Amino acid sequence: MCSPAARSRTLLAALALGAAACRGPQSALDPAGRGADRIATLFTIMAVGAAVVWLAMVALTVFAVRVHAAPRVERRTALFILGGGALVPTVVLTALLVYGLALLPELVAPAPAGSLRVAVTGEQWWWRVRYPGPDGRTVELANEVHLPLGQAADLRLDSADVIHSFWIPSLGGKLDMFPGRTSRLALWPTRAGRYRGVCAEYCGASHALMAFAVVVEPRAALDRWLAHQSEPARPPTTPLGARGAALFLADGCGACHAVRGTPAAGTLGPDLTHVGSRHGLGAATLPNDAGTFARWITHPESLKPGVHMPAFGMLPPADVRALAAYLEELQ
Amino acid sequence: MSPEAPDDESNQSLWFVVAAPLCWAAHFLVSYATVAVWCERYAGRDGSLYQARVAVAAYTAAALGGIGLIALAAWRRYQHGGGTEAFDADTPLGRHRFIGSATLLLSALSAVATAYSALTVVFIRDCH
Ligand SMILES: [Cu+2]
Numbered sequence: 001m002c003s004p005a006a007r008s009r010t011l012l013a014a015l016a017l018g019a020a021a022c023r024g025p026q027s028a029l030d031p032a033g034r035g036a037d038r039i040a041t042l043f044t045i046m047a048v049g050a051a052v053v054w055l056a057m058v059a060l061t062v063f064a065v066r067v068h069a070a071p072r073v074e075r076r077t078a079l080f081i082l083g084g085g086a087l088v089p090t091v092v093l094t095a096l097l098v099y100g101l102a103l104l105p106e107l108v109a110p111a112p113a114g115s116l117r118v119a120v121t122g123e124q125w126w127w128r129v130r131y132p133g134p135d136g137r138t139v140e141l142a143n144e145v146h147l148p149l150g151q152a153a154d155l156r157l158d159s160a161d162v163i164h165s166f167w168i169p170s171l172g173g174k175l176d177m178f179p180g181r182t183s184r185l186a187l188w189p190t191r192a193g194r195y196r197g198v199c200a201e202y203c204g205a206s207h208a209l210m211a212f213a214v215v216v217e218p219r220a221a222l223d224r225w226l227a228h229q230s231e232p233a234r235p236p237t238t239p240l241g242a243r244g245a246a247l248f249l250a251d252g253c254g255a256c257h258a259v260r261g262t263p264a265a266g267t268l269g270p271d272l273t274h275v276g277s278r279h280g281l282g283a284a285t286l287p288n289d290a291g292t293f294a295r296w297i298t299h300p301e302s303l304k305p306g307v308h309m310p311a312f313g314m315l316p317p318a319d320v321r322a323l324a325a326y327l328e329e330l331q
Numbered sequence: 332m333s334p335e336a337p338d339d340e341s342n343q344s345l346w347f348v349v350a351a352p353l354c355w356a357a358h359f360l361v362s363y364a365t366v367a368v369w370c371e372r373y374a375g376r377d378g379s380l381y382q383a384r385v386a387v388a389a390y391t392a393a394a395l396g397g398i399g400l401i402a403l404a405a406w407r408r409y410q411h412g413g414g415t416e417a418f419d420a421d422t423p424l425g426r427h428r429f430i431g432s433a434t435l436l437l438s439a440l441s442a443v444a445t446a447y448s449a450l451t452v453v454f455i456r457d458c459h
Contacts, residue, residue: 090443097447101454110377110459184376184459 035172122164142270165201205306232261244326
């Protein structure tokens with residue numbers, strides 16, 4: 001047996017671990033946006049409310065069974081059952097319900113006019129993202145969303161196939177994405193940083209592998225990022241990359257993927273114009289490096305079951321390396 | 332609703348027990364449909380919910396009124412025969428009183444549930 005001191009140290013460590021688990025890029029308990037902040041408070045109040053009710057019930061049970069295990073006056077008992085069994089729960093539930101409902105108008109209010117508008121379409125199993133470009137034209141990106149710090153963003157959400165759900169736990173509530181209907185979600189990030197968004201509605205085999213990177217940064221930095229992202233791809237600078245660029249077109253990748261500034265203009269899969277700059281691959285579920293590019297190209301199915309991209313395992317390894325080098329250069 | 336001779340059970344109906352929950356269900360359904368149709372067909376995404384809220388207020392008054400009447404009838408049943416016979420007794424009067432008490436309790440629950448449904452439009456004032 002361990003000593004009491006050791007035991008309390010273990011307990012403290014466990015508590016600290018538990019508290020640490022509340023932080024991180026994808027925690028509704030560590031809010032970095034207005035919506036998430038309200039929801040975290042709501043959660044705390046509901047959890048404390050539930051704990052108080054539970055403790056009171058346990059105390060009553062102990063009282064009835066242990067402390068005062070004697071027959072009671074029937075009339076008083078009836079009153080007690082009515083009060084404790086019906087009246088008190090109704091009052092407690094009403095209070096919690098009113099508090100919860102009172103939060104709703106703010107959480108569902110649309111973003112103020114003039115907010116940055118970001119359109120996101122859920123697709124099995126990735127995210128098509130559209131921003132208004134600096135010249136007014138729409139810029140199509142994928143699997144990464146940048147939001148302005150301290151400002152509202154007006155997200156327009158829909159789906160290309162089945163129902164998905166858009167959720168950045170650190171920033172706000174989740175909202176379903178329906179085919180044929182645009183839902184609006186206002187997010188108001190309050191802390192700069194990198195977060196993680198996920199699909200929160202089961203949508204098929206790789207639902208759990210459908211994430212996206214979220215970057216919250218000051219508006220000026222965001223505008224610089226967006227200006228860069230809206231530029232066409234830079235031509236490869238290494239011979240290997242140049243060979244990869246030619247293979248990309250020759251192997252038919254351009255039928256599904258667009259690389260702006262090249263003849264590749266497919267729209268079935270994610271835009272790859274600046275794929276090398278993304279914070280992850282395969283919808284933010286894999287590291288972004290040459291090795292992963294090679295694995296993704298040769299057997300995407302093993303990284304993402306059911307993926308709607310054919311495997312190119314028949315390509316000679318040298319070609320795969322060239323393609324990977326090219327994609328990495330698409331910064 | 333409360334027959335004079337409880338020992339004649341031929342005209343007793345269990346539907347009485349579910350009448351109050353049915354009021355709640357009808358209130359829920361009609362409120363939901365009204366708000367959905369109002370927003371989709373008339374007010375639009377950013378429209379005000381005002382007219383639909385007035386309608387829901389009217390439905391709520393009607394539903395609570397109906398539940399109140401049912402509760403009153405249930406109370407009478409419960410008190411039938413001076414309210415002395417045990418209401419779980421295996422007799423016509425016992426069953427009569429039992430249905431009254433069950434209906435009375437369900438009426439209370441239905442009234443609370445109806446009020447909870449209506450609370451939504453106290454806070455939500457527009458369609459988005
Ligand atoms: Cu999903």
